[in-house]
Amino acid sequence: MFSKNTKYNLKVKTVFLLMFSVCFQFSALAQNSGWTPSSFEIVKSNYKTFKTTQYAHVFSGSKNNIVRLAPDLQGLQGIQLPLEKYKSGTNTPLQLRFKEPVKVIVGIFQENNSEYLQSNKLENAKLVLKNGLTITGLPSVNVYALSFPKGKQTINPGNGLFAILGVIKDTQKLSFRNAELPDGKLWNPTFIVEGFSDEKPLFEIIGGENKAVVDEGMSGTEGIQGGFEGGRVVKVGDTYHMFPTERAGEIGVDYYYDRVKTRIGHWTSKDAIHWKRESTIYQASGTYAITEDDNPMNDRRAAIWSYMPVFNEKVNKWYGYYLAYTVSKTIEPNHSFGRIWRCESTIDGIDGIGGPYKDMGIIMEPGLDSEPWEGRQGVASFFPYKVGDKYFGFYSGAYPFNSWADYPKKTGKGWFVALAESKSLEGPWSRIKDGSNPIKTIHPFFVENPIVSQLPNGLYIAVFDGGPDGWGHHLPNMMAYSLSKDGKNWGEARYLPIETKVDKWWDIMRTPLCLIPEGNDVYTIVYAAIDLKKRFHPMGMVKVKLNKEVMESRLKELK
Template sequence: MFSNKMKYHSNSKIIIAVLLFLLSFQIYAQKNNWKAASFEVVKSKYKTFKTTQYAHVFSGSKHNIVSLAPELEGLTGVEIPLDLYKNGTNAPLKLKFKENAVVLVGIFQDKGNKEFLQLEPSSKSTLLLQNGVTITGLPPVNVYALSFEKGTHSILPDAKGLFAVLGVVQMKQALVQRNAEKLDGRLWNPTYIIEGFSDEKPLFEIIGGENKPVIDEGFPGTEGIQGGFEGGRVVKVGDTYHMFPTERAGEKGVEMYYDRVKTKIGHWTSKDAIHWKRESTILQASGTYAITEDDNPMNDRRAAIWSYMPVFNEKENKWYGYYLAYTVHKEIQPNHSFGRIWRCESTVAGINGIAGPYKDIGIIMEPGLDSQPWEGRQGVASFFPYQVGDKYYGFYSGAYPFESWKDYPKKSGKGWFVALAESNSLEGPWFRMNKGVEPIKTIHPVFVENPIVSQLPNGLYIAVFDGGPEGWGHHLPNMMGYTLSKDGIHWSEAHYWPIETKVDKWWDIMRTPLCLIPEGNDVYTIVYNAIDLKKRFHPTGMVKLKLNREVMDARLKEMK
């Protein structure tokens, strides 16, 4: 036993030493970014870009940097045309250097693929950073150094295949070789459009917001909420914001997974979307775990309550609430199962009746004979209704799909999907369109969660949604997204907002937008939930966007 203890302590010392070395090296790398050299692109329309997270590396593409070695941060790269280089039909890139310089070239590690330049270390090229950059949808990137004297030079003039020009640095400095251990960009598949980092002009400019959560652990009103917030909706009535978040109430002394079960729907108000006051509890889940594995009435089907969506019915002059109730199982993933959408009504008439109290009217959508396998173990997992002319449509979702019904109830896959239901009124009945055979995949093929629909000034419909995490084994955009529609039925490819480019990033995993509220002068407010992995409590944030009307009108013309 004593020798085992000695071995354990010895191994611990080695591990600690390795960790300290890695930490010190990371600090060294961050403090010793390679010094840039000035250059210009000769007789070419190629744009340059700042080498940083989200940088758009190739024109005519949706490929962006999602991670890079700190030595490269802040350098200037050259945005070269994707197809010309892949096809080998490009004219050589010429750069003019004002001093002796080193060009940092990204080489994609996919041997035998003629679409990518094949380059090996030689007297003219030195491997500096193994796995130095992650670019969405593309193989791992090794960064090579090519040295040039002052003057004008063609960069790899005889090379065929795609490569990336990631920066130009001064020759008179130490360039340390290492493995930066950045991931294979093909894990981020498919590629996606990042607002402000693509060939397109952005529809929205991120103009700022709060650099820290607006509601966090210990704030007034958070007493008894162990796990923070996730999902729901914010609406503005007069000069007051009303938020109805899912409160992951949980229970003290019980592991954090229970926060997802014992939930509440709270009502919070604010005058500025920054300072919030909790007013009341709208709904409370039971937190009771299921007895059986299937969708059985023996189980408590309101064990977890989520995704409360208040909608004002002008015809009836009252607020309706649509929300999700789950059966919860302790041992089967996901523990949220067999979602049902309930509708409730405020007992107080008029626009100011938003605070309720609310009375339940009944279930409007649930698993049944018209369900399809893609709705999965979790569906129906959210619902948001909106009006188009005389019709009403509703985004409903499913998750953890079954490949076929023979996989029911335990063998589920991965995927978070949405489809449309239709009705002649907000009360229903609601019917799955096309019998729910296929989810909408034009937005994103595997992840769209909790869309909330409104209209832009030119009549375009816009839905904001959770774009999926970078974490928990997933490689998704980790940003809030939006999609557009001319008719409220057919939806465009998603664009994603990198809000951390304008506000301090206090989160690790971005989650759900709760609104897109117009404030006048084309400014919009988004209140959102996100996750800081260092703590159990999931906070709430706020950001402001500015609409570009010229781009808005151009998008409308582009739509058929």
């Protein structure tokens, strides 16, 4: 699993966040909450407009999106310029018609490069926001106001890329300030946000709960200090069954122990909103290692994570696949040398999902067939799925070694997935060694906990954790999906901005536990996320609707 060691105490972090929140609110009150827009018409052009807000798709022919913006800009109407034409200077001049005198709000990239419009080329422009906008993959943005009279005007400040972020009334009073927003090149590579790109979205976010569905203090959460992380939710009949990793920890013990002293819980619900805890499936020991390497003297079940129930129709039983770690007090990551266990329900049939379960042994572990990219944390998750007459299994690694000479402590950064194969769910499972692992077509360095199912047209879909915008990382901070035609070759990730349709109660998005079909092309997703003001990590729920027309077009596009 992705290490959450932020290297500072949770209490200090909470105080900082509260102070930041108060300062931000005071700053927002001191500034205009937003500038007053003015209407305009685009003349002789088919350029689209966009609402200047988070995730806005600023340039056509690109994956660049807004991830930070000053509140002054919020809600303005920008114009989606063609990226490559403006970079190369082959664009035709943009003409706009105004009903009154206006100020056009323009974003200028702070890089001395011929691809970008240089600020010294602007005439009669006023710098109003320094570092006022962050666009993924692009340099820092200064925001200028350019005045224009009523009527048809040509917006052509010079060669190179710039962003038109809105048009406001000329009477709007503007004063300079530094918004201190980060450089967009920190978000590299750029990524596709579903519903905020040139393509139609596969899923429409249609709603869900505006707060966590399992949160601290609710029935069943007693004794769980740190809340939840990944696992799986399945639906049997009219009942949802959730098997989350419970970050139990111990009362009076530091929060970091929450992710060591873990257990696998079994929860049920009739609506994916109101949950009842049924039992504990597995409990980790929480015992720290006594050596730094992968040594049998260490307790190799010190932390247990990522329980994945799969029904085996052939034997009429539920199988469970889960991850057991060695843990360290002093080495980053503290979760090390993951091993994947398989267990079976002792009760036959589909209703045996609640167990009890018995262990059947380890199916994957570090060994002679491991590769350096699996790193100190691998094998870090596992999910099996059927393709034709055989099975593939996503397995993962993290904190990679550059070479085996770096073992056991000298690690890099990266959270990767790869495929193993087997003729049966029981195994044996073999790492695929054809050069395709790790799979970087989904994302070059961050994919966690993929869960695979099939869409109505046979496309395989994997939903997964897309990575945090936090702890020093600049990742999409959204759950994501990837598609495959054959179950082996996977396409580029698309990220789901669910906060555009439900209230964002979290700071950091983590792991989707399911994509459950409900009929009428509606799917349920239960997900884990983090509210940084809390030690307890809650669970949420959202509904999405599949666009079958887009699904068919994606099938044709995939190789």
